Amino acid sequence: MRRDRLSWLFLSFLICFIYVYVNIVKLQYNKSDELSVIADSQYTQKEWVSELGYKLLDSTRKDLLEYVTKYNAVILPNIFIRNNTEVEREEVLKLIYILKNYDEEYDLSEGQLSGESQKLYFPVDKETYEKLKRIKDVKGFYVYSYEEIDRSEGWKIENILSSTRNLMDNSLKNSNSLEMQIQEKVKDNKRPYREFVLDMDGDITVKENNEEKLNRNILLTVDRNFQDEIKEILNDKYKDYEQIGVIVLESKTGKIEAMVQKNDKLPNVNIGAETLNGFFPGSIFKTIILEGVLEEGKVSLGEKLTCEGLYESKKDKDKIGHGELTVEEAYVVSCNDIYSQLGNRLGEDKLMELLKGQNIFSKVLGFEKEQKGALESKELKVEDGSLGITAIGQNIRITPLQAVGIVNTIINEGIYIRPQLVMAMIDKDGKVIEEYKTNSERVISEETSEKIKKVMKKVVNEGTGIRAKVEGAEVGGKTGSTERMENGEKFSDGWFIGYFNKEDKYYTAVVFVKNINKDSESGGSTAAPIFGDIVKIKKGDFKAAN
Numbered sequence: 156m157r158r159d160r161l162s163w164l165f166l167s168f169l170i171c172f173i174y175v176y177v178n179i180v181k182l183q184y185n186k187s188d189e190l191s192v193i194a195d196s197q198y199t200q201k202e203w204v205s206e207l208g209y210k211l212l213d214s215t216r217k218d219l220l221e222y223v224t225k226y227n228a229v230i231l232p233n234i235f236i237r238n239n240t241e242v243e244r245e246e247v248l249k250l251i252y253i254l255k256n257y258d259e260e261y262d263l264s265e266g267q268l269s270g271e272s273q274k275l276y277f278p279v280d281k282e283t284y285e286k287l288k289r290i291k292d293v294k295g296f297y298v299y300s301y302e303e304i305d306r307s308e309g310w311k312i313e314n315i316l317s318s319t320r321n322l323m324d325n326s327l328k329n330s331n332s333l334e335m336q337i338q339e340k341v342k343d344n345k346r347p348y349r350e351f352v353l354d355m356d357g358d359i360t361v362k363e364n365n366e367e368k369l370n371r372n373i374l375l376t377v378d379r380n381f382q383d384e385i386k387e388i389l390n391d392k393y394k395d396y397e398q399i400g401v402i403v404l405e406s407k408t409g410k411i412e413a414m415v416q417k418n419d420k421l422p423n424v425n426i427g428a429e430t431l432n433g434f435f436p437g438s439i440f441k442t443i444i445l446e447g448v449l450e451e452g453k454v455s456l457g458e459k460l461t462c463e464g465l466y467e468s469k470k471d472k473d474k475i476g477h478g479e480l481t482v483e484e485a486y487v488v489s490c491n492d493i494y495s496q497l498g499n500r501l502g503e504d505k506l507m508e509l510l511k512g513q514n515i516f517s518k519v520l521g522f523e524k525e526q527k528g529a530l531e532s533k534e535l536k537v538e539d540g541s542l543g544i545t546a547i548g549q550n551i552r553i554t555p556l557q558a559v560g561i562v563n564t565i566i567n568e569g570i571y572i573r574p575q576l577v578m579a580m581i582d583k584d585g586k587v588i589e590e591y592k593t594n595s596e597r598v599i600s601e602e603t604s605e606k607i608k609k610v611m612k613k614v615v616n617e618g619t620g621i622r623a624k625v626e627g628a629e630v631g632g633k634t635g636s637t638e639r640m641e642n643g644e645k646f647s648d649g650w651f652i653g654y655f656n657k658e659d660k661y662y663t664a665v666v667f668v669k670n671i672n673k674d675s676e677s678g679g680s681t682a683a684p685i686f687g688d689i690v691k692i693k694k695g696d697f698k699a700a701n
Contacts, residue, residue, distance in 0.1 A: 200229070200274065200351040205302045208344035210372040211313050213379040214412075214578065216585055219313040221305040226284035227298065228254065228277040231353075232268040234295030238357030246293050253290075257283045294357030299349055308419035312377075312576075315423065315522060323429070332523035333577070337373055340580055340589075344370040371588055374579040376410035384692050389417040393685060398669040400424035400555045402574070403689060406563055406654065406661035409572035409593045424667055427526030427554035434555075434667070437635030437678065438489045438619075439650045440548030442561050442607065445486055445494075447501040447509050449603045454497065456483040456606060466491035466547060486610050487618035489634060491547045498546020503535040506545070512598040513564055513571045519556045520576050528553040548635060559665040562632070562652040565611065566661050569604040570597050611653065615683075620651065623683040625690045629656040632686060634678035636671075647673035651682035655690045664689055 211219045239247055254261040254277055261277050268275070279287065279298075287298045306314055309322045316334055320327055328334050350362040381403070389399050399417040402425055404410065414425055422429035448454045462485070464476030477490045485493035498506070510516060518525045531550045535542040544550045556574060564571045575593040582588055611631030614620040619634040632653020639646050649668040654661055666682040666689070 198353040200231070200297075200353070201348050202227075202229070202299045202351065203301060203346055203348050204299065205347045206304050207317060208346040209341040209370055211317055212372055212374050212581075213377050214375065214410075215378065215380075216374070217379045219375065219377070219379055220317060222302040223305045224281070225301045225303050226279050226281060227301065228279055228284075228287050229297050229299070229351075230263065230268065230275045230277070231295035231357075232272060232275060234353065234357040235263075235293075236268055236295075238294035246290055250287070250290050250293055250296060253283060253286050254279075295353075295359075297351050297359050297361075299351075310416070310421060310423040310428065311419040312414050312423070312425075313375075314419075315524070316373075316375075321523060328523040331521070333521040334523055336521070337577070341371055341373065368583055371580050371582060373577065374581050374587075376405075376412065376576055376578045377414060378412050381692070382413045382415050385413055385415045385689060386417070388688055388692070389415070389685070392688070393417070393668075396668055396671070396681070397421075398424055399685065400667040400669075401664065401685070401689065402555055402559045403662055403664040403693075404559060404563055404574055406566040406663045407572075409563065409575045409595075410578065411574050411576050412662070414576070423524070424669060425555045426520070426522050426524060427528075427552075427556075428522075428524040430526055431552070432529035433526045433552040433557070434648055434669075435637040435639055436548040436551065436553050436558060437637035437648070437650055438491070438494075438548055439558060439561070439633050439635035439652045439678075440546070440551065440553075441486060441489070441494045442565070442611075442633050442652070443506070443509050443513070444498050444501060444546045445482070445607055445610070446564075446599050446603060447505050448482070448497050449606060450599045451501065451505060453500050454482050456610065457481050460485065460493045460496055462490045462492040464492060466495055466544070483610050483613070486633075487613050489619045495543035495546050498542055499537045501546070503542060506535065506542075509598060512596060513557075513560050514573060515551075515553055515557050519554075519560065519574055525556070526552075526554050528557055548637065555665045555667045558650070558652050558667075559663055562611070562654055562665070563663040564598050565604045565607050566654045566663055567595075567604075568601040569599040570595050608654075615653070619677070619679040620653070620683045620686075622679060623651060623653060623686040623690075625655070625687050625694070625696075628690055628694060630654070630687070630690060632683070634683055636677040636679075638673060645673055647671050647676070649676065649678035649681035651678055651686045653686055655693070657690075657693055662693065 213219050251263045254263060257279050284298055284300065304317060308314060316337060319334065319338055348364045350364065351359050352362055353359055385401055393399060396417065398421055401413060401415045402411060403413040405412055416424055427433035459479050459481050461479050462477035476492060477488060480490055480493060515528050517527055529552055532541040535545055541550055560571060560574060572595045573593045577591055579587045579591060580589040608631060611633055615623050615630045615632055620632045623630055623632055630653060632651055635650030637648045649671045651666045654663050664686060666685045668681040671681045
C-alpha cells in the first residue's frame, strides 16, 4: 500500500512538472514577442513630438498649419531616486535648481517623487529647456520638445479641418463631416515620436522613429501665399471692419485658391458658422432672379418696368423711386422694386429649381459647422409679399461659400461647378495616391449666362460696383447690402460677388463684410473696393498701386 501511495505521489509530481514545463515552453515560443514588448516597455519611454500624423498642404506643397513648440522635462521617480546615488551631487542639484528657478512649484524633494506616478512632466520654456539639455549623467531624467498646432486662430479653415472636436463645446464632430472624413483617410498614419531607452543602470539613450515616412498627407487647392496676402490687406487697409470673408475660385475647375477671413478668432463667416442658416444675401440674389426670368423668356434685358420706390431705402431716391428702367438698368443700379416685380413673375417653382441647382439649401464642402442656407418663409407667395422680398435677398439666408457658386455658374456658361477644397491624398514624396474630383450640373443656358456676364461688367464699369473696377482688367460683379435685426437692434452687411480675368483664365470671388454702417455704407462702398484689391493682388499690382 505504501509503495502504491509513493507511486501515485511521484506520478502526480511528474504530471505537475510536465504541465509547468509545457506552459513555460508555450510562453517562450508562442508569446515571446508579446512578453518581449511588455518587458521592453518598462525600459522604453515613448513621447509624441508632433500633434498630427499627417500634413495639411497647400497646392504648392507648403504646410498650411502653424505650430508652437512646447518643451517638457521628464522625471522617472523610481529610477531618479534609486540610481542617482553615485552621480555627482552637483548635477542633481543643478537640475533641482533650474526647475525650481523656472517654477517654485517644481519641487524635486523625495516627498514629491515618492508618489504613485511612474512619470512626472514639467512643462518649461525654451530657455529652461536649453539649460536642462546641458545636464549630464543624471539617471531617470530627460527632456524633449513637441510641435503643437497653434489653435489661437481656431476658425482658420486649416485649423477647423485638422481638428476632430468643435470649438464651442469640445464635442466630437459628426462622422459624415469633412473634417472626420479626412481623419478617416489618415487614420493609419503614424505620429512621429521619440523613444527614450533606459538601461539597467538608468542611463537613457534617444531613438528616433521613422515610421511617419510611410504617412499619407492631404493636399488642398488653396495657395498659402495668396491667402496670406489677402489677409494682410484685410487686417491693414480694412482694419476698421469687424469681420470680412473672402473666397476666390479658379472658375473652370471650381478649385478654391483662397478662403480667408479677417479675424480667425471669430466664427468663420465663409461657412456661416454659428449663425442661423447663414446671412441675408441682399441684392446679389438678383443675379438668380435675372437668370430665371431670362431663361424662362419672361422678359428681355431691354424691357422697361417702373420703380415706384416701394422697396428702396431712404438713401435711394428718398423712396421716390428710380422711375422707368430696363431690366438691365435695374440690375446695374440695383433697383429693389423692379426685381421684386421680376421675382413675382418668375414664380416659386422656377426659383426653387434654380436654388437647388446651385447648391443653395445644402452644404457645399461639408464642414461640421457649415450652414445650409434656408428660406425664412415656408412658402413663397405673391399675395403676402414673401416672393417679392425673397427676390431682393431679404427672406432667404445663404453663406458666402454658396454665393460664390452663383457667379461661378455665369462664368462657366451656365454650368454650376461645386467649389472644391480637398484636391488629393499624397505620399511623402508628393506622389498622388488618391485624387478627388468635384461635380457639375447645367443650370441655365449658355446664352443666358453670356447675357448676365455682360450686364455684370456694366455694374462695375458704370453701376453700384464701380469701386471694384481695376484698370486693364476685365471685371464684372454685383453688389449687395442687407439689413437684419438682432436683439432688437438693426445691423447691415455688405456683399460683392464677381469675376475677373488674368492671363485668359477666369477667377470667381465673393467678399462679405459684416456689420457695416447701415446709414452711410453699402456693399458698393465696402465689399467692392476689397474685391478690386484682390484682383490687384492676383495681377501682382497691389503693392505697386499702394
